[in-house]
Amino acid sequence: MAAERSQWKSCCARSLGNCPDDKYSESDGGAKPGRNPTEQSDLAISRVLVGCERTDTAHTPRPEATGSVCSDWRPGWFYRKTQKMSIQHESYKLQYFDVPGRAEHIRYIFAYAGVDFDDVRVSKDQWPELKKKTPFGKLPVLVIDGKDVPQSNAIARYLARQFGLTGKTEWDALQCDVLVDTLGDLQESVTKVMKEPDPIKREELRARVTKEELPFYLSKFEKIVKDNGGYSVGSDVTWSDLVLAVLLDQFEGMYGRAALNIYPSLKGLKERIHDVPNVKAYLEKRPPRSPLPRQ
Structure with a gap:
């Protein structure tokens, strides 16, 4: 990660006025007299490079570059790099029933990524009382560091981004x-x-x-x-x-x-997928399926 950040800063510094091919205005986050290189490159990361793609390490200006973007960046690179910059959470607790249903793909994502989570299997007797405490009266709910998150695909999509499972672009x-x-x-x-x-x-x-x-x-x-x-x-x-x-x-x-x-x-x-060691281990310890309570 340190090497990647150094690479970002190297091109960012060029983008903010140190590059002979590019000219930045102050309104675009351009170089300002007295601003040190670290400040300039951090400013570039925050203002300029979201949604940009570095195509190579050499500085090769594009003919269409007009000065608003450093010429060896293209849409998508920053997106791909940030896929691996996941937020570090302390705990995950997944609440669902003893069936695959709407939560099994979430369990697969945790298993594939090798991330520990508390797999809470809610029984039919437990459900009426728990239902009162859920955000919308339905499961699954993923509790992230004590905060309840409902909706299965919203949960899965978030975890996929955290664990680098949304592709390269x-x-x-x-x-x-x-x-x-x-x-x-x-x-x-x-x-x-x-x-x-x-x-x-x-x-x-x-x-x-x-x-x-x-x-x-x-x-x-x-x-x-x-x-x-x-x-x-x-x-x-x-x-x-x-x-x-x-x-x-x-x-x-x-x-x-x-x-x-x-x-x-x-x-x-x-x-x-089932031969992936982490997934295979999850499937081997997966509890038997129980009847699905009506939500």
Whole structure:
């Protein structure tokens, strides 16, 4: 990190008036007589370089550079670097039921990142009293250093940013969001089948989901992963891969392990995630699933 900051400061100092190719105005955070290099470079970090991408270490001015931005920076570099600059929290406590449901992808993110958290499995008897204390009467809730945070995907997205699982660029992060939201549409349909108490209606729902929705979505996800070299986004694991692995695990639970044979790229992704030592350790100690209380 010290080396990276030194690299930032080196280019920032050039950007603030020490670079012969660039000219800054004071209103843009430019060099001010008497301002020392540390102050100048820190000012550049705060005012100028958010959302910029360093393409190389050599100072090679772009023809279009007009003086408002140092010429060897482009959008995205600072974003990627800050993905690893996570806030250090003292404690995480995840509150949810003894089922995968809306919290399993959060558990996978913690497991994959190797970050300790208190996995509180709320029983049916505990839920009525706990419900009164939650922000909106629903779970999951992640307690971060004593502060309650609701909404499963807001939690997961925040943790993904903290642990560097949103890809290398803002575009990667956007694609993760798109896939996760789309997976949410499919997961909602699957959850309706699992929660339907009437056996006849449950079979009707299962038939529709099995014949229509699952093939539609899974065939598209299969193509995305295949075309992308085994990942859903980018060239490394992102949180959308973890969300996808959770859904595929549930899919196998409903239809059997052979159900993914016609989707080899998805099957390979799920197995790759489950073979990660931290994830494998979590799955081995994961408690048995209990009935899901109605929220």
